[in-house]
Amino acid sequence: MKNNKIVGIKKMSCNLSCFCVLIVLLQIAKRFLPWLYNNLIGPNFIGPKVDVEKMGKWAVITGATEGIGKAYAKALAKKGLNVILISRSLEKLEKVKSEIAECSQVEVKLIDVDFTSGPEIYTKISTNIQNLEIGVLVNNVGMSYTYPDFFLNIQNEKFLRDIITCNINSVTHMCRLIMPQMIERKRGIVINISSMAAHVPNPLLCLYSGTKAFIDKFSDDLNTEYKGQGIIVQSVMPGYVVSNMTKIKRPTLMAPSADCYVASALRTLGISAHTTGYFPHALMKLAIDAIRALTCDSFLNSYVMKNLFAVRKRALRNAEKKAE
Numbered sequence: 001m002k003n004n005k006i007v008g009i010k011k012m013s014c015n016l017s018c019f020c021v022l023i024v025l026l027q028i029a030k031r032f033l034p035w036l037y038n039n040l041i042g043p044n045f046i047g048p049k050v051d052v053e054k055m056g057k058w059a060v061i062t063g064a065t066e067g068i069g070k071a072y073a074k075a076l077a078k079k080g081l082n083v084i085l086i087s088r089s090l091e092k093l094e095k096v097k098s099e100i101a102e103c104s105q106v107e108v109k110l111i112d113v114d115f116t117s118g119p120e121i122y123t124k125i126s127t128n129i130q131n132l133e134i135g136v137l138v139n140n141v142g143m144s145y146t147y148p149d150f151f152l153n154i155q156n157e158k159f160l161r162d163i164i165t166c167n168i169n170s171v172t173h174m175c176r177l178i179m180p181q182m183i184e185r186k187r188g189i190v191i192n193i194s195s196m197a198a199h200v201p202n203p204l205l206c207l208y209s210g211t212k213a214f215i216d217k218f219s220d221d222l223n224t225e226y227k228g229q230g231i232i233v234q235s236v237m238p239g240y241v242v243s244n245m246t247k248i249k250r251p252t253l254m255a256p257s258a259d260c261y262v263a264s265a266l267r268t269l270g271i272s273a274h275t276t277g278y279f280p281h282a283l284m285k286l287a288i289d290a291i292r293a294l295t296c297d298s299f300l301n302s303y304v305m306k307n308l309f310a311v312r313k314r315a316l317r318n319a320e321k322k323a324e
């Protein structure tokens with residue numbers, strides 16, 4: 001009788017253990033399978049799930065003379081979209097226009113504005129895009145610190161204001177300018193370039209990562225508000241990409257060229273509304289999330305702080321050498 005009771009208890013605890021393991025496996029599958037689809041299977045074997053060229057005749061790209069913005073402009077032009085390039089320097093804009101003319105037959109319009117300026121720039125942009133059917137908006141323009149530093153060490157108040165104005169106001173106002181015509185036609189794509197910095201610890205660059213976190217959250221909620229009206233709002237969160245901003249000159253697997261990065265990010269359109277845009281960056285984000293889950297946040301924070309502090313030290317030393 002006693003033995004039967006013990007066997008019964010053993011059986012029950014075995015069943016309970018199996019049930020717990022099943023729940024854990026289901027939870028892992030629930031998270032991992034969408035990750036696998038969004039980052040590997042969807043973009044590489046299925047996507048992109050939308051035709052950008054069917055969204056409208058024109059694409060607008062902010063910060064289009066260098067890096068990621070220029071790569072989006074060239075890639076969208078290659079897909080047959082006419083492009084409106086927006087940056088500060090008309091000379092650099094003309095150069096990109098000639099580059100695009102070499103590889104595609106599309107129309108190219110140039111608008112020179114400084115996104116650190118006041119609201120008058122949006123009147124200029126609005127005048128220049130009147131009556132154009134815009135199907136794709138790439139909010140790419142962004143600026144960061146010249147080197148990582150403690151927030152209170154930054155003496156230039158205007159620089160701090162400029163980062164907020166350029167990174168946040170540009171996205172907000174460009175969406176308000178262009179989304180109404182997309183909604184009228186019930187189709188359109190808004191690609192907002194955030195950064196992995198919005199998601200991972202980024203001390204000594206806190207204002208930059210704060211603005212990028214704004215873009216990510218704003219995009220997520222904007223997407224939910226308007227996806228029922230045929231609009232896709234995608235938040236793209238790159239890790240390191242070769243560019244002037246990162247000062248990385250040679251492409252590697254973890255820091256691809258802007259062209260390679262954008263080709264990959266475009267394949268995620270319609271698949272993922274919230275993406276690193278590039279599989280190795282997705283793996284990196286997964287690894288960081290795993291470290292966060294397995295250790296305490298302070299471990300990762302102090303590791304990144306130590307690294308960025310070393311970058312700051314090197315930058316200050318180089319600046320001193322240059323000044324001598």
Ligand SMILES: NC(=O)c1ccc[n+]([C@@H]2O[C@H](COP(=O)([O-])OP(=O)(O)OC[C@H]3O[C@@H](n4cnc5c(N)ncnc54)[C@H](OP(=O)(O)O)[C@@H]3O)[C@@H](O)[C@H]2O)c1
Pocket residue numbers: 062063064065066067068069070086087088089092093113114115116140141142143166193194195196197237238239240241242243244245246258
């Ligand atoms: N590269 C990366 O590793 C990385 C990683 C994560 C996120 N991002 C984000 O990706 C975006 C592009 O970065 P990137 O590395 O390609 O930058 P980049 O090479 O420095 O290019 C920046 C572009 O923006 C324009 N620009 C800069 N300030 C401007 C202003 N005040 N008004 C108008 N145009 C301005 C520049 O053109 P002009 O100088 O001709 O005006 C240039 O075309 C940024 O939002 C950045 O935060 C980049």
